[in-house]
Amino acid sequence: MSQDSVRVEQAALETEREPNPVLAVLRTSVGRNAGLVVALLLICIVGAITAGGRFTDLDNAQTILRLAAVTGVVSIGMTFVIIGGGIDLSVGAIVALSSVWCTTLSTRMMAEDTHWLVMVGVALLVGSACGLVNGLLIAYGNIVPFIMTLAMLASARGLAEIISDKKTQTLGGGGVDVGGFNDFFNRDLLGVDVQIWLFVVVSVIGWIMLNRMTFGRRTVAVGGNPEAARLAGINVKRQTVYLYVLIGFCCGIAALMLVAKTTTGSSTHGNLLELDAIAAVVIGGTLLTGGRGTIVGTVLGVLIFSTITNIFILNNRSFSEQSLFKGAIIVAAVLLQQRLASRNSST
Amino acid sequence: MSQDSVRVEQAALETEREPNPVLAVLRTSVGRNAGLVVALLLICIVGAITAGGRFTDLDNAQTILRLAAVTGVVSIGMTFVIIGGGIDLSVGAIVALSSVWCTTLSTRMMAEDTHWLVMVGVALLVGSACGLVNGLLIAYGNIVPFIMTLAMLASARGLAEIISDKKTQTLGGGGVDVGGFNDFFNRDLLGVDVQIWLFVVVSVIGWIMLNRMTFGRRTVAVGGNPEAARLAGINVKRQTVYLYVLIGFCCGIAALMLVAKTTTGSSTHGNLLELDAIAAVVIGGTLLTGGRGTIVGTVLGVLIFSTITNIFILNNRSFSEQSLFKGAIIVAAVLLQQRLASRNSST
């Protein structure tokens, strides 16, 4: 509680002043997430010391970002869902189903020379449709999100396995112009991988939607106090449905990224992605009870996790040591974030 | 929200009358969980129809209960934690660590003929200690339970792997009298396996603690309105610590049960146990936001999941179909519970 109220007060203070918009935005975001930024920096310093040039290398930065991208895109969607008072455990399964559906069912039956955009469309559609089912049953069927998405997790994975016959689907079995697809998703733009750009674009759009659009405002309202939102005339159920469709859509994007990255669709894609995404969102400061959270925090959360993984691998540490320390680092990062946030608010 | 208020009203109606205590308790529990009872019955009917005598067999009932026992013991602890406004993702890892610790570190260094109760003590101690760390950092370090226990999950598993060197530890390497241990935990009592008795005993104690002791009432208060609890003079932080120690202790019991069942300690024990336990608790009607929940619901939730698993085994369905249907069954059970609960309250 005390932590919570600290945040509230701090937020209150920060929204007070508002000079130059861009600067203000930056200052607010960094201020609010000072602890995370410092934690990330510390982790990077450790990386630079232990792994030297291999860590500070630009290529390595790209490796980290590429690693972060898929989880990142899903985490942005998860941020909305959690702020809106929900949770989605089915993201990994939806990613798997989208990846399998777009690499098998639809594409294998297509005529030659179907444009690869069809594949993209299918993935996004399948993701959104799963989200729609989640959303409708949660909003209108009154099923607790945890249970509903757990059920979706089981069902979507099962369906993905049936469709793919549990085999890894390599791209390019059907008529679709796979070359175009691969070219697009694995291209470099200004020296940066398209996958990373996608993460950036999704984050920026997410930030704008959350902070500058009615959609985000409604999401916060619905998560913060659903009863008050309803009495204020907001259609809480519809907003809830939108939120799950949104995360489903993000899963579709993530599925495409994975398909391009691994050149396969598989029912094992996105295994335990839900945990990674939720962890990134929560470490980023979003309240699991809804009503409060930031996109910047989520992005930092995703980066912290993927940087830790990267450093451990660069240092050739065993997986067990990695998990032992990961726990400690997470705790340290959170404590740091708290201390810095409360200091910020008292000045 | 509406679902919630329905439950509240119903509960209000039921607590009004109170003739014979035992009968009243039974009636209240069954009434409140009518949907779950009906769902379980329906599932059993499906089992009886599709698998016939193989399902209705007494041995099969024991098989189901034995399967339920380990998850069940942990779920009882989880019920307390969730009612108290928390969550514990580290249960599986703590079970693994306890199992490994009690089968290696301590016992291998023991002198010959050490009593097997020492092993029991070690497992319970390790579990409780992990819980204590969770509780202290959550209560006094103000770390969100989700993140703290996620960190514990990583660390405890990592530590378990390091201690066991990723090898499965077979019982009986050291000086401990393993025979006594095995005899105790695998014995039959009145024709029923000790493991099942343990589940029953833990459930009954849990029910009494939650409903008849100040400990349980304070747990509800801490989860339902922490501010009010604090104002009423309850030491909210201390209560929070107790809750995590309690679930850690339950993990210790579960670890012993697993060790006895498999004659091994292993860092892979209890994999994804957290999901099973949370799912059972939530399907049992405990609010994930805290402040409300029942032990009977949790027990029913555990039984529903293990019965479904059992029926699928009996029916020889393909894996993928199973998970596809599992999702549907979960949703159906929840909807049923809702409808019955609201009907109950309107009569």
Next chain:
Amino acid sequence: ACTSNDSGGDDEADTSGGTSNAASGSNDEPGDKVVIGFSAPAADHGWMGSITASAQTVADQYDDVELRVAEGTNDVSVQISQVETFINEGVDAIVLLPFDGAAMTPIALEAMAKGIPVINVDREFDDPNAARVTVLGDNYGMGVSAGAWVCEQAGDNSDAIVAEIAGIDSLPLTQDRSQGFKDALSECGLDVDNRVAADFTVEGGEEAAANLLQAAPKIDFLWNHDDDQGVGVLAAIDNAGRDEFQMIGGAGSANAMRAIQEGDSVLKATVIYPSTQAADGIKLARLLVQGKSMSDLVEVEVPRTVQLYAPVVTADNVDQYIDTAFES
């Protein structure tokens, strides 16, 4: 790991396995109806999927075999429960690929005690009496084969940089493979310079490889434990534009063999880890219950242990293996 275990108390197990009966005519001729229970870990990757699929296929070939397949699981409690259910049902034999061999030992012992022969596949129990027959792949041998191949390729370059991408690190089989690899490498003075673990999935392979390539700017040889995750590993290698090294795979998927056949990727070889082990287990279970023996052997009983060989497949001999390889 224990390799040979001479008969201690297996006489009892034998009698429970059916009376011996010298095979007359083909073993494939229909015999008494046999109900076999089958349980394996979750089919969450191609090799394991193929294990179950091939078991099913073989069972379907026999009219006298009824196969009961339990949902694949990575939870020992659930798997124990599955075997319990088989015991309750009174199946004639149980073919068991345990998630964790040691952990499944007590329940297997119980089945044997109840007179149901258990055929242990791939991951070994830690009590020889827990299984009537054990069909083993050779995880340690797989590592040895891979290591020997690397040694051969490296010749006398004792500075060669060797990297390893393991499977799920917490599994004993991964430990065995790595140990074999290490032991074989040390024979020619090499060691593993970089090692990461993935999780047997394509996605995990991609992630692990991307990071590994970053960690090791120059590599000479790379052993990847599993061809399933290998698809992702190759994708990451492609992405990074690296081709200075030779890679050897594991398990032997059809994908990998095709790549070896084409020869235009870094993948030059793979070590087979047969995915037909469970299918062999089914066949043996049938023979056991029907009291037949392996007709190519003189011995009148089904042997206790069958260990499969882990050959290295290269461009030279790939034609020989590609037909039996599993599609991942």
Next chain:
Amino acid sequence: MTQSTQAPLLQMRGIVKEFPGVRALDGVDLDVRAGEVHCLLGQNGAGKSTLIKVLSGFHQPDEGTITWNGEPTSFSTPAKAIEHGVATIYQELDLVPHLDVTENVFLGHEVSRAGFTQRSQARQQVRDLLARLGHSEISPTRIVGDLPPAAQQVVSMARALSHDTKLLILDEPSAVLDGEEVKNLFRVIRDLTEEGVAVVYISHRLEEIREIGDRITVLKDGRTVATGLAVADTPTPELIKLMTGRAIEYVFPPRPEEDRARGDVVLDVQDLTLAGVFRGVNLTVHAGEIVGLAGLVGAGRSEILETLYGARRASAGTVTVDGKRMRRGSVTATVQAGVGLAPEERKSQGLFLDEAVFRNITMSTMGRFARLGFLNRREERRRAEELTTSLDVRPAGVGRAVRTLSGGNQQKVVLARWLLRECRVLLLDEPTRGVDVGARSELYQLVRSLADSGVAVVVVSSEIEEVLGLADRVLVVREGVVVHESSATELDEATVLDLVMEGKVSA
């Protein structure tokens, strides 16, 4: 009163409490003697609640000393304060919704043996306490979340009495109570003071102070402006002046000419029924008219408003706004048609506590500040600032989180939301609950001027005086049925009381 010469039971000196950006208490002094009712007065945001939270161990003061029974003390936790005999009933209800009445009363000091709760014993004690409070109809086994606010207030009272109390603090206890209930409360307070218990009483209803209070301390902007005033010697206008710094004509705005008020029918409710709560409610409100609903707490007035607003699904009847029939149970449609509701429980039903004031205000009008879904935040802030200024919300600053505002100021924020929307119909449920004297008369003016501009207003209030003074027409609701309807000028307080209690005018 008998021991008034004795040393004070409680002495607070120079108490300072700062919140980020606000100095809520800036050197407050307070003396309370055993056996007296000490009233704490002050405008919304003056620091009353903060002061008593310091006293009850919820907040730690930044500076200042507390002397209890002649000894310097610090109440470091609520538990400590309770131990010393300080029992508090907070402004925000502080009960645990899913526990029953007994458990809430004994929360933190359960009747137990070896950790086991002694339920029957505890229930008997609660029954006695409730009987003492005149509410033996509340069952000790009811789940508290199901009780209406008034009954919850009684439970809070019972909890306070369950301790061995030397000082009882009541922060606006009468806000959720109607006239009868308040009398009952005063009876209990008198019993307590007889026994030597000291009471600190906070209320914005000055007539209550007159009735029950012995001495008064007035706070303004976190400072003590007067302390130890004897109630008997201080005229009301002087109190108002001390609190607000100005004189206020504490009257209702004049009603317009009868016929001029009657515009078209804007809101038309026919035979509205909610099974088990109220039935057959007919209500027509014209543009420019204020209709009041009077009744006892629990009569079902809130439910009528909520049902016609669509927040509850009516079991029968129709609601028409501006000639357009409303879909049952759809708040969104009703709001779109131009209806606004300021709900009874602002915290749980009206506000987003962690959000900025301006976001709370624009919540129902967001579309107006948006183009293609993008919000114009500058405009939002500007409009919100206009409103908060005109309503005198303190402290100013629309970027502040609503949680940090005092109770009365939070109420103003809810009203501002609907003012901004320029509704056709405004439904006000207890609009002046917790609002101070100054703001209250401003609010009356505001409601009247809204009506004058053509808005149809429905007001529910438990203060009969308020209903009669503000409304043009009054409906009296009793046990879910409208028992009387007439022009406000034809009624007086006694008549309404009779109607409310008996359902008919007693001879």
